[in-house]
Amino acid sequence: MNSQEMKPEVQLLGQDGNAFAIMGACQRAAQRAGWDKEKIDSVLAEMMEGDYDHLLRTAMKHFEVD
Numbered sequence: 001m002n003s004q005e006m007k008p009e010v011q012l013l014g015q016d017g018n019a020f021a022i023m024g025a026c027q028r029a030a031q032r033a034g035w036d037k038e039k040i041d042s043v044l045a046e047m048m049e050g051d052y053d054h055l056l057r058t059a060m061k062h063f064e065v066d
């Protein structure tokens with residue numbers, strides 16, 4: 001599995017339900033995992049397509065969430 005396919009770990013505990021903090025944590029985890037900008041932007045855009053629950057479901061789809 002290459003870096004574009006792996007699910008990086010992201011710590012969401014302590015983000016206080018802040019959508020922007022969650023997206024930032026996911027973005028940093030993806031960058032550390034070696035994802036390219038296009039994939040990161042695509043996942044972040046998917047997170048913003050719906051409500052807060054959609055954002056969390058999308059994070060769990062693409063990341064190993066702690």
